[in-house]
Amino acid sequence: DASRSNCFGSKTFSFAPSMTDFGKMRRHTGARSFADECKFIKRIDGTSFQIDKGFVPGMNVPGKFYANKRLETLMFDELKLHVQRGESGFLPAVKQIANVASLPGIVKRSVAMPDVHAGYGFAIGNVAAFDMSDPSAVVSPGGVGFDINCGVRLLRTNLLEKDVKPVQERLAQALFDHIPVGVGSKGIIPTTAKDLDEALEMGMDWSLREGYAWVEDKEHCEEYGRMLNADPTKVSRRAKKRGLPQLGTLGAGNHYAEIQVVEEVYDKVAAKRMGIDTKGQICVMIHSGSRGLGHQVATDALTVMESTMARLGLSTNDKQLACAPINSKEGQDYLSSMAAAANYAWVNRSSMTFLARQTFAKVFKSTPDDLDMHVIYDVSHNIAKIEEHMVDGRLKKLLVHRKGATRAFPPHHPLIPVDYQTIGQPVLIGGTMGTCSYVLTGTDKGMKDTFGSTCHGAGRAMSRNRSRNTLDYKQVLDKLGKKGISIRVASPKLVMEEAPESYKNVTDVVDSCHAAGISKKCVKLRPLAVVKG
Numbered sequence: 001d002a003s004r005s006n007c008f009g010s011k012t013f014s015f016a017p018s019m020t021d022f023g024k025m026r027r028h029t030g031a032r033s034f035a036d037e038c039k040f041i042k043r044i045d046g047t048s049f050q051i052d053k054g055f056v057p058g059m060n061v062p063g064k065f066y067a068n069k070r071l072e073t074l075m076f077d078e079l080k081l082h083v084q085r086g087e088s089g090f091l092p093a094v095k096q097i098a099n100v101a102s103l104p105g106i107v108k109r110s111v112a113m114p115d116v117h118a119g120y121g122f123a124i125g126n127v128a129a130f131d132m133s134d135p136s137a138v139v140s141p142g143g144v145g146f147d148i149n150c151g152v153r154l155l156r157t158n159l160l161e162k163d164v165k166p167v168q169e170r171l172a173q174a175l176f177d178h179i180p181v182g183v184g185s186k187g188i189i190p191t192t193a194k195d196l197d198e199a200l201e202m203g204m205d206w207s208l209r210e211g212y213a214w215v216e217d218k219e220h221c222e223e224y225g226r227m228l229n230a231d232p233t234k235v236s237r238r239a240k241k242r243g244l245p246q247l248g249t250l251g252a253g254n255h256y257a258e259i260q261v262v263e264e265v266y267d268k269v270a271a272k273r274m275g276i277d278t279k280g281q282i283c284v285m286i287h288s289g290s291r292g293l294g295h296q297v298a299t300d301a302l303t304v305m306e307s308t309m310a311r312l313g314l315s316t317n318d319k320q321l322a323c324a325p326i327n328s329k330e331g332q333d334y335l336s337s338m339a340a341a342a343n344y345a346w347v348n349r350s351s352m353t354f355l356a357r358q359t360f361a362k363v364f365k366s367t368p369d370d371l372d373m374h375v376i377y378d379v380s381h382n383i384a385k386i387e388e389h390m391v392d393g394r395l396k397k398l399l400v401h402r403k404g405a406t407r408a409f410p411p412h413h414p415l416i417p418v419d420y421q422t423i424g425q426p427v428l429i430g431g432t433m434g435t436c437s438y439v440l441t442g443t444d445k446g447m448k449d450t451f452g453s454t455c456h457g458a459g460r461a462m463s464r465n466r467s468r469n470t471l472d473y474k475q476v477l478d479k480l481g482k483k484g485i486s487i488r489v490a491s492p493k494l495v496m497e498e499a500p501e502s503y504k505n506v507t508d509v510v511d512s513c514h515a516a517g518i519s520k521k522c523v524k525l526r527p528l529a530v531v532k533g
Contacts, residue, residue: 031086032083033083034079034080034083037055037079037083038076038079040052040054040055041055041094044064046068046515047066047067047068047512047515047516048064048065048066048067048516049064049065049067049072050062050063050064051063051064051065051094051097051098051101051110053101055094055095055098056095056098056099056101056102056317057102057317058102058317059098059101059102060101060102060103060104060106061101061106061107061108061109061110062101062109062110063094063097063098063100063101063109063110063111063112064097064109064110064111064112065093065094065097065111065112065113065114065116066112066113066114066512066513066516066518067114067512068114068508068511068512068515070505070508071114071504071508071509071512074504075092075093075094075116076094078092078093078094078118079092079094079095082095090118091118091318092118093112093116093117093118093119093123093124093125096118096119096121096122096123096126096318097110097111097112097116097123097126098110099121099316099317099318099321100121100122100123100126100128100143100321101128102316102317103128103130103138103140103316103321103323104130104134104136104137104138104314104323104325105130105131105134105136105137105138105326106128106129106130106131106137107129107130107131107391107396107398108129108391108451110126110127110128111126111127111128111449111450111451111453112125112126112127113125113127113404113405113450113453113454113455113456113459113509113513114455114459114504114508114509114512114513115404115455115456115457115458115459115504115506115509116404116459117459117504119142119145119403119404120142120145120146120320121140121141121142121143121318121320121321121322122140122142122143122145122321122401122403123403123404124145124403124404124459125403125404125405125455125456125459126143126401126403126404126405127400127401127402127403127405127450127451127453128143128400128401129387129389129398129399129400129401129451130326130398130399130401131391131396131397131398132326132386132396132397132398132399133396133397135325135327136325137325137326137399138314138323138324138325138326138331139323139324139325139326139331139334139335139384139399139401140305140321140322140323140401141298141301141302141305141322141323141334141338142302142320142321142322142323142403143384143401143403144298144338144382144383144384144401144402144403145298145382145403145404146294146295146298146299147289147290147291147294147295147382148289148290148294148297148298148338148341148342148345148382148383149289149290149294149341149342149344149345149346149380149382149383150255150287150288150289150290150294150345150380150381150382151222151287151288151289151345151349151378151379151380151381151382152285152286152287152378152379152381152428152429152430152456153221153285153286153287153349153353153375153377153378153379153428154283154284154285154286154375154376154377154378154426154428154439155283155284155285155286155353155356155357155373155374155375155376156274156275156276156281156283156372156373156374156376157281157282157283157284157360157371157372157373158281158371158372159281159282159360159364159371160278160280160281160282161261161280161282161528162280163282163364164259164261164282164528167363167364168259168486168528168529169486170363171259171359171360171363171486171529172259172486172487172488172529172530172531173488174359174362174363175257175259175356175359175488175529175531176488176531178355178356178358178359179248179249179250179257179352179355179356179359179531180248180249180250181249181250181251181252181257181489181490181531181532181533182250182251182252182490182491182533183251183252183490183491183533185246185249185250185251185252185490185533186245186246186249187245187246187247187248187249187351188248188355189212189247189248189351191244191245191247193240193244195210196232196240196243196244196247197232197240199247199343199344199347200230200232200235200240200340200341200343200344201230201231201232201340201343202226202343203223203225203226203227203230203342203343203346203347204217204218204221204224204225204226204343204346204347204350205218205225205226206343206347207225207346207347207350207351207354212347212350212351212353212354213225213350213353213354214374214375216374216375217350217353217374217375217378219417219418219419220374220375220376220377220378220417220419221346221375221377221378222378222379222380222407223342223380223385225343225346225350225378226343226346227339227340227342227343228339229335229336229339230336230339230340230342230343231336231337231339231340232340234333234334234336234337234340235293235297235337235340235341236296236297236300238296238300239292239293239296239297239300239337239341240293242291242292242293242295242296243290243291243292243293243294243296243344246291246292246293246348247344247347247348247351248348248351248352248354248355249288249291249348249352250286250288250352250531250532250533251288251289251291251533252490252491252494252532252533253494253533254287254432254457255287255288255289255532255533256285256286256287256430256433256530256531256532257284257285257286257287257352257356257530257531258284258285258287258430258437258527258528258529258530258531259282259283259284259486259527259528259529260282260283260284260285260437260525260526260527260528261280261281261282261283261525261526261527261528262276262277262278262279262280262281262283262523262524262525263279263436263524263525263526264279264523264524265277265279265522265523265524266521266522266523266524267423267441267520267521267522267523269423270423270424270426270441270520270522271439271522271523273419273420273422273423274376274377274420274423274426274439274522274523275372275374275376276376276439276523282528283376283525284356284360284373285428285430285437285525286349286352286353286356287430288345288348288349288352289345289348289382290341290342290344290345290348291344291345291348293341293344294341294344294345297337297338297340297341300337301330301333301334301337301338302322304324304330304333304334305322305323305324305330305334306319306322308324308328308330309322309323309324312324312325326399335384338383338384342380342383345380346378349378353375356373357371357373360373376426376428376439377420377425377426377428378428379406379407379426379427379428380402380406380407381402381403381404381405381406381456381457382402382403382404383402384399384400384401384402385399385400385402385407386398386399386400387400387415387451387452389447389451389452390448398451400451400453402453404456404457404459405453405454405455405456406427406428406429406453406454406455406456407425407427407442407452407453408424408425408427408440408441408442408443408446408450408452408453408454408518408519409424409425409442409447409452410424410425410442410443410444410446410447410452411423411424411442411444413425413442413447413452416442420441423441424441424442424443424520425441425442426439426440426441426522427439427440427441427442427454427519428440429455429456429457429506429509429510430456430457431457431458431506431527432457432458432502432503432506433476433480433487433495433530433532434479434480434483434485434487434527434530435458435503435505435506435527436506436507436524436525436526436527437506437524437525437527438506438510438521438522438523438524438525439522439523439525440454440510440513440514440519440520440521440522441519441520441522442454442519442520443517443518443519443520445516445517445518446517446518446519449516449517449518450518453518454513454518454519455509455510455512455513455519457503457506457509458503458504458505458506458509459503459504459509470501473494473495476495477495480530484528485527485528485529485530486528486529486530487529487530487532488529488530488531488532489530489531489532489533490532490533491533494532494533495532
């Protein structure tokens with residue numbers, strides 16, 4: 001049978017290689033053909049697939065990924081290409097999910113969201129939890145990523161689209177002028193070495209003390225904007241040197257500040273609780289992380305952990321999965337430095353929030369308070385946290401790695417703000433440049449199935465290199481202009497890397513999560529102006 005029914009119990013896939021194709025795809029090394037690989041991947045339901053043990057060596061738990069019809073094609077095409085290449089080049093996301101399932105101390109399953117794509121060690125979009133009571137359980141910097149606490153913050157306003165339209169270009173330019181953007185950009189927030197150490201330890205408490213944040217901002221932030229286990233002494237001098245001039249900067253790549261408008265409201269009760277229940281209402285979304293400091297913290301930890309693995313005789317399926325036992329000195333040092341970098345990221349987003357508030361106040365000749373520029377929520381999507389979850393009927397303390405995945409806790413969870421106890425944690429899903437973004441809420445099913453996690457964005461469908469070689473930046477900018485979107489970019493030629501064509505469809509991603517019940521759609525936001533590096 002040349003259809004995929006033998007692999008997934010379904011003949012509804014958009015591609016069905018012939019047996020001749022399967023033969024051509026068999027590796028020269030004698031490894032498995034594409035057809036054989038597919039035998040380990042089984043459809044669970046209309047939104048998810050299971051990766052059985054045996055797909056890669058040493059799997060301790062199965063793997064699982066979420067995808068709708070369009071997204072699943074990308075997953076299997078990537079695996080097919082990997083088989084054709086015969087182990088050379090990148091590892092496809094489905095292999096990376098399985099490799100994570102082979103790490104010591106992992107529980108339940110290695111899970112990937114619909115926006116999953118290949119990353120360093122862990123796939124981007126991968127969630128994995130490790131038993132804190134298991135002495136062999138590990139922490140892996142690849143499960144957090146290089147941009148530690150990359151995340152999204154959403155501010156509301158009491159402005160409507162009709163208020164912004166007459167000054168849209170001026171507002172976009174003012175936001176671009178106020179927030180430093182681009183590779184190597186330097187912040188305008190005065191910071192000394194002493195300030196930096198205090199920011200690394202205190203997180204948003206530092207921003208509050210220095211007058212860059214409102215008291216209520218902290219209430220609407222994961223961890224209240226401060227990880228208490230942060231230790232600035234575990235952050236290298238090189239990392240601090242990179243981070244010192246960058247506080248309050250957006251950076252480049254997929255980071256952005258957007259002026260958005262509420263286009264659709266799916267859950268009126270939840271939207272009203274967040275204060276964004278009016279169609280046409282203006283919001284501001286900021287997507288950034290820990291800049292060069294976080295990158296250096298990750299790089300330093302990987303170097304240390306590679307040595308640790310050699311000393312302890314640990315091995316993994318992929319050298320990029322360098323790790324150390326959670327309770328080892330190396331593991332604890334990384335978690336302390338990672339927490340410091342996470343605090344830096346919250347201070348960074350708080351500083352840009354301050355600058356965005358000043359921008360709106362200046363353009364509209366008002367005050368941020370009178371404009372109701374409150375933080376709706378601030379989410380992290382590159383982080384590892386100690387949390388309690390049910391495993392085999394028992395409540396366990398776990399170290400949950402979320403890389404390119406967002407925490408999405410359900411209603412009545414003790415770690416979400418009082419304001420949102422009845423609706424669940426707000427989840428912010430940023431779109432690609434010029435496409436819509438979403439606000440979701442966490443669910444009980446997500447808590448059970450994905451350790452309280454959901455997607456984080458669109459997820460790449462095309463490599464940065466291929467985007468640069470395929471797309472023309474002038475055409476990309478023209479398309480945005482025709483949609484009525486004001487765009488300000490520091491490096492126009494980098495626009496191709498972030499063009500909508502380079503990514504999966506964010507609506508497909510969000511709809512997959514909604515259909516799976518791991519998060520619930522609340523509000524859809526449309527961009528009016530985009531500021532990028």
